Amino acid sequence: MAANTSVIASASRPGPPLWLLLELTYRCPLHCVFCYNPLDFARQGPELATSDWIRVLREARALGAVPLTRDDLESIVAEAHRLGFYVNLITSGVGLTEERIRALKEAGLDHIQLSFQDSSRKMNDFLSSTRTFDLKSKVAALIKKYGYPMVLNVVLHRLNIDHVEEILGMADRLGADYVELANTQFYGWAWQNREQLMPSRQQVERAEAATRRFREREGRPMRIFFVVPDYFERRPKACMNGLGSIFLTVTPDGTALPCHAARMLPGLTFPNVREASIESIWVDSAGFNEFRGDAWMKEPCRSCPEKTRDFGGCRCQAYLLTGDAANADPVCDRSAHHHLVEAVVTRADAPRNPVEKPLIFRSPRNSTMLYP
Amino acid sequence: MSAGALSAASRPAIGVGFRLQWEPVQNAHVLLYPEGMIKLNASAGEILKRCNGEATIGEITADLERAFSTTGIAGDVMSFISMAAEKKWLQIPA
Numbered sequence: 001m002a003a004n005t006s007v008i009a010s011a012s013r014p015g016p017p018l019w020l021l022l023e024l025t026y027r028c029p030l031h032c033v034f035c036y037n038p039l040d041f042a043r044q045g046p047e048l049a050t051s052d053w054i055r056v057l058r059e060a061r062a063l064g065a066v067p068l069t070r071d072d073l074e075s076i077v078a079e080a081h082r083l084g085f086y087v088n089l090i091t092s093g094v095g096l097t098e099e100r101i102r103a104l105k106e107a108g109l110d111h112i113q114l115s116f117q118d119s120s121r122k123m124n125d126f127l128s129s130t131r132t133f134d135l136k137s138k139v140a141a142l143i144k145k146y147g148y149p150m151v152l153n154v155v156l157h158r159l160n161i162d163h164v165e166e167i168l169g170m171a172d173r174l175g176a177d178y179v180e181l182a183n184t185q186f187y188g189w190a191w192q193n194r195e196q197l198m199p200s201r202q203q204v205e206r207a208e209a210a211t212r213r214f215r216e217r218e219g220r221p222m223r224i225f226f227v228v229p230d231y232f233e234r235r236p237k238a239c240m241n242g243l244g245s246i247f248l249t250v251t252p253d254g255t256a257l258p259c260h261a262a263r264m265l266p267g268l269t270f271p272n273v274r275e276a277s278i279e280s281i282w283v284d285s286a287g288f289n290e291f292r293g294d295a296w297m298k299e300p301c302r303s304c305p306e307k308t309r310d311f312g313g314c315r316c317q318a319y320l321l322t323g324d325a326a327n328a329d330p331v332c333d334r335s336a337h338h339h340l341v342e343a344v345v346t347r348a349d350a351p352r353n354p355v356e357k358p359l360i361f362r363s364p365r366n367s368t369m370l371y372p
Numbered sequence: 373m374s375a376g377a378l379s380a381a382s383r384p385a386i387g388v389g390f391r392l393q394w395e396p397v398q399n400a401h402v403l404l405y406p407e408g409m410i411k412l413n414a415s416a417g418e419i420l421k422r423c424n425g426e427a428t429i430g431e432i433t434a435d436l437e438r439a440f441s442t443t444g445i446a447g448d449v450m451s452f453i454s455m456a457a458e459k460k461w462l463q464i465p466a
Contacts, residue, residue, distance in 0.1 A: 016397050086404035111406045149389030151406050178406055
């Protein structure tokens, strides 16, 4: 029996995590209404120490973890670089002085992804509820000055999606090499603000057309990724390439997750890197194994020929919309719950009642109010 | 077009923002870049690891022919390097 069990275990041993996201802190100074952070971020435990992060990196690397990580400390970047990670800093830009940009370059940082909330100072500062537009523009210039590939990320939603042309123009002027136009994924704060942030179908189509026109223009090559809003699709995204297949997140308090939103999934416990090695977390923990393979699937996924392509979509979205994380992602038009997604899109297409719900900004105060 | 400027005397180097490295766990060379990773097949890895900005395409080809006891691969090497330059995996200093 024992031999048999170990054969099965080794046959189904997962491949290495290829994408490691270290959420070093929830102390972001911005208050973006579309943030994926958990609504209860204000009551999470204390942050990991530098030595914990370095141990996480070493253990993940030993397991074969490769390319992308998220860091904001020079010593962690240096260790990640030494271990052979391709190190990406995802940042609001706040606090990123010229001195730190230079030190991070020397430590081996590969690239910096800088967020903008819109193309104009007014909207950027409104949507992040901070005065950060000018600061971000300065950081963008420094990123170029120190020879990093410049990756701009702009999250799109109902309030800024009509500015795609201007956003691309701004990215071009700033000398961006890559631009991510990432339509809002509705988790965390974005879920809370979903009605106000959901664009209409017309808005999405206009934004796609503007992106196409920009791509066709001659000139400096700038790669544009347009992440489509999945509520407008008929097949779900292959979320995380299947939970537990390539992606590993470690949150500021050390909780290990197969996706940065997965903490919301009910009935699952996720291990903490203070108590368990990355290998045991990745290979053996129940939380990471729950949605590997297809044994967990229900119909229509179970017998669907596309299950090897999209893995049934997103578990968090299935849970948020249907109450059961093992259901098909209702974005799929084969899901019995697809009408829920259609209803949201229909509401977004309808003319708006002038009296709208206020936006709830991501702030420690609002977090504590929602989750005392 | 950068590909049009290629000749046997060009000295390709790994593009800015890309990193080539050997991954024992995957038993392959990989090319890392912002937001992604390309797992290379054996011949792509052998070509790219020789693109150090100093060796010419002619020298790279000769070295590969020596290492793998073969001949007549110049066309394949050139078309791979041309494709890689278009994808920005490689840069070709003027």
